[in-house]
Amino acid sequence: MSTTSLEPLTIGILGAGKVGTVLGRLAVAAGHRVLIAGSGPVSKIGLIVEVLVPGAVAVPAEQAAREADIVILALPLGKAVTAGGLGRIPADALAGKLVLDAMNYWWEVDGIRDDLADPRVSTSELVQALLPESRIVKAFNHMGYHDLDEGPRRVGAADRKAIAIAGDDADDLASTAALVDSLGFHPVVAGTLRESISMEPGSPIFGANLPVQDVVSALAAFPESERGRIVANARTGEADDLREAALVRG
Template identity: 65%
Template sequence: MAEPLPTIGILGAGKVGTVLARLFLAEDFPVLIAGSGDPSRIELIVDVLAPGARAASADAVSAQADIVILALPLGKYTSVSPAPLEGTLVIDAMNYWWEVDGVRDDLNDPRVSTSELVQRWLPRSRVVKAFNHMGYHDLDEGPQPAGSAGRRAIGIAGDDEADLDVVARVVDAVGFDPVRVGSLHDSISLQPESELFGANLAADQVRAAAERFPRSERGRIVAAARADHLAARS
């Protein structure tokens, strides 16, 4: 008998959150979604944009889901309660937008990836970066069966190989080729200002862009800032 599919919890009921919910629902994953505040505030949104998902509180989603996806504005990541997510695999799909988050030097610091900040906030969770670099329209319209010509790819990054294996399987299950681009520290290559951000590419193109990142303008800025930081600490 096949193992039951993991329950997917999504924190964030905006465009990205509801698109991701539809992707998982299409493959029969159980899906829970939380917005800010009482679940009744998003029930209509969920019914219309992600029929089949269940609206719940953030704490209930965190406690009941096997995998939790963060699809909040990045500036609100510290509103996520760490305790219910202890031991949980957390997929960070967030990006820094100054128009939404405000001008935040801490969220635009080339010395550290934003997923590393999330991991520090959730020290007992297992954070993997995924689903952040492709636009929500492309996510919504792009799923294809494995092996399809022109299938699009999602870059993933994390510090634990077993967790990356799990995320790779769920990325594949919802219609995209997973491409590993390195550690959480390396996940800065998936963030805004990188070649991969906004990319809707096949796996070999995603892999090549990730390999080019250190030689790109943004990659050189990141490398210089990190080298200066290390020098200052030594």
């Protein structure tokens, strides 16, 4: 279902799990060319894609990254960001690319990872630091895959739901917003990558399947939420430490 006049793009999706296949179906329905890569051999992923994402093509991760106009990371975060750096992400092939980070930290899946749970840093900032030659935007992470699958609506529909996005570059946010719109959702800019922590698990918006004004309200409620207070306290402490270090150096 194409919902806007956005020209067809090639969308590369790294991850053939529930979120990756749902986003693949939405992108195919919107008229985009979709390349999907998973963790197994292409022959195995090909069967999954054939059944769950008709019209998409299973390819190696590097091909999906190189040929795509926009790449979506839909991997388990702990597999993408390992203790030693990058995991299952073809960094060289992603150089210069707009990369949408749809990943979340789940300790049940990713293990106990202090680096991924640090309230001073959003997980998308970590991804950007590991992919310095790519342009990262947080998107498609806060809505459940069932709601994503069932939620697309045309522009102007009374029951159209909203998807929050966050990034540091206005042009990249505009491109991401156009893609979100084409898939059938209203894009809402949540702020910078640093501010994308307001979209992570534990925030008021996480799990939200809401219209635009309610998504705006949920984002605005973050500072007063339990998670928001934890983040604010941690970041205040970080700022105090930096000021103290600067005074010592001075």
